Amino acid sequence: MEAHLEICHAIDSFQEKVVPLSHDIHEHPELKFREHFACRVLTQAIRELGLEVQTGIGGLETSFRCAFGNPGPTIAILAEYDALPNGHSCGHNLIAGAALAAASGLASMRQKLPGQVVLMGTPAEEGGGGKIALLDNGAFKEVDAAMMAHPADCEYSAMAVLAMQHLRMTFHGRAAHGAAAPWNGVNALAAVLQTFQSVDAARVHLRDLSRVHGIITNGGQAVNIIPELAQCEFSARAITAKYADQIAERIRRCADAAAMSTGARVEHETVCAYKNMISNRVMTQIYERNSEKLDTITREAPPGTPTGSTDMGDVSHALPAIHPMFQISNPGEGTCHEEVFVRYSDSERGYTAMSRVAKAMALTAYDLLANSEALAAAKAEFASARK
Ligand SMILES: [Zn+2]
Numbered sequence: 613m614e615a616h617l618e619i620c621h622a623i624d625s626f627q628e629k630v631v632p633l634s635h636d637i638h639e640h641p642e643l644k645f646r647e648h649f650a651c652r653v654l655t656q657a658i659r660e661l662g663l664e665v666q667t668g669i670g671g672l673e674t675s676f677r678c679a680f681g682n683p684g685p686t687i688a689i690l691a692e693y694d695a696l697p698n699g700h701s702c703g704h705n706l707i708a709g710a711a712l713a714a715a716s717g718l719a720s721m722r723q724k725l726p727g728q729v730v731l732m733g734t735p736a737e738e739g740g741g742g743k744i745a746l747l748d749n750g751a752f753k754e755v756d757a758a759m760m761a762h763p764a765d766c767e768y769s770a771m772a773v774l775a776m777q778h779l780r781m782t783f784h785g786r787a788a789h790g791a792a793a794p795w796n797g798v799n800a801l802a803a804v805l806q807t808f809q810s811v812d813a814a815r816v817h818l819r820d821l822s823r824v825h826g827i828i829t830n831g832g833q834a835v836n837i838i839p840e841l842a843q844c845e846f847s848a849r850a851i852t853a854k855y856a857d858q859i860a861e862r863i864r865r866c867a868d869a870a871a872m873s874t875g876a877r878v879e880h881e882t883v884c885a886y887k888n889m890i891s892n893r894v895m896t897q898i899y900e901r902n903s904e905k906l907d908t909i910t911r912e913a914p915p916g917t918p919t920g921s922t923d924m925g926d927v928s929h930a931l932p933a934i935h936p937m938f939q940i941s942n943p944g945e946g947t948c949h950e951e952v953f954v955r956y957s958d959s960e961r962g963y964t965a966m967s968r969v970a971k972a973m974a975l976t977a978y979d980l981l982a983n984s985e986a987l988a989a990a991k992a993e994f995a996s997a998r999k
Pocket residue numbers: 702738948949
């Protein structure tokens with residue numbers, strides 16, 4: 613199709629602009645909600661394409677939204693660009709580059725686009741739930757379908773993504789001299805340790821594919837003081853939001869029991885919660901067809917494939933959406949959040965794959981705009997999946 617060729621050609625010629633930009637974001641890793649450098653270089657590049665862009669949408673300083681095209685249906689392509697404490701070990705610089713490049717391809721023919729494209733910058737995927745704030749604040753209001761692509765050690769058009777609850781428990785005890793008067797103390801750290809033991813005992817009863825993992829974020833103040841304050845965090849994940857809820861409740865009970873037995877007082881907090889991903893099959897199939905045209909076979913991940921969580925799950929509960937994974941490393945050689953993935957996220961292989969998925973997403977967005985039956989089918993599927 614002529615439009616497809618035009619889009620791919622524009623993305624090819626944008627590659628010399630987007631690779632250095634993605635590399636720059638990689639060299640300036642920024643944690644959730646602090647992605648000021650990434651937001652600045654991305655919006656600058658958008659303006660250089662002759663497009664208008666608004667920042668600070670949905671109450672998030674480092675978000676942006678750029679819409680172009682013509683009246684008609686609206687497809688959103690989402691960019692993430694936050695890093696982790698160990699750098700760009702989740703490769704979000706490639707997600708941002710792929711989304712920007714896809715938009716550049718579609719923008720090259722914006723006068724004759726059969727609808728509207730929105731390029732949205734979504735901060736704080738790593739534990740901040742930026743997309744949830746954007747959803748709540750109406751940023752997706754006129755969007756008919758949304759997509760993004762994430763780097764990995766595998767190539768999948770769709771995969772089950774776990775629902776997740778991030779819990780924090782703060783135990784309040786009573787300080788006392790550890791040697792001279794320990795009987796006057798209430799040990800908050802003991803409550804944390806008991807919580808971990810109870811959670812580990814509960815683990816054997818959890819359904820397949822569930823995950824519970826935790827850290828101690830405060831283990832006491834000084835070795836000669838009975839800890840008066842201790843804190844831990846858990847992530848509870850499951851294939852449905854409902855089951856993640858049940859696991860979270862069980863973890864809270866473990867903490868309550870530990871508080872009771874030690875005499876400490878526990879305070880519960882839900883830091884954030886992500887829904888599981890409902891991958892839209894109609895959109896997935898269009899993405900697969902376009903990937904095949906670009907010489908890459910991509911299929912849905914087999915059930916039980918290990919996975920994480922994302923706030924794209926919440927988007928997929930609000931509108932038809934896909935979140936394909938694209939391969940930038942060999943299976944088993946390292947994947948997201950590992951030290952070695954920082955290197956893959958800034959590699960020639962990574963940037964080549966970034967360009968290819970930019971095309972696959974842009975063509976998929978174009979097909980959804982051009983083929984009203986396909987978009988209607990995606991929406992009908994979404995409506996029935998919701999029931
Ligand atoms: Zn990640």
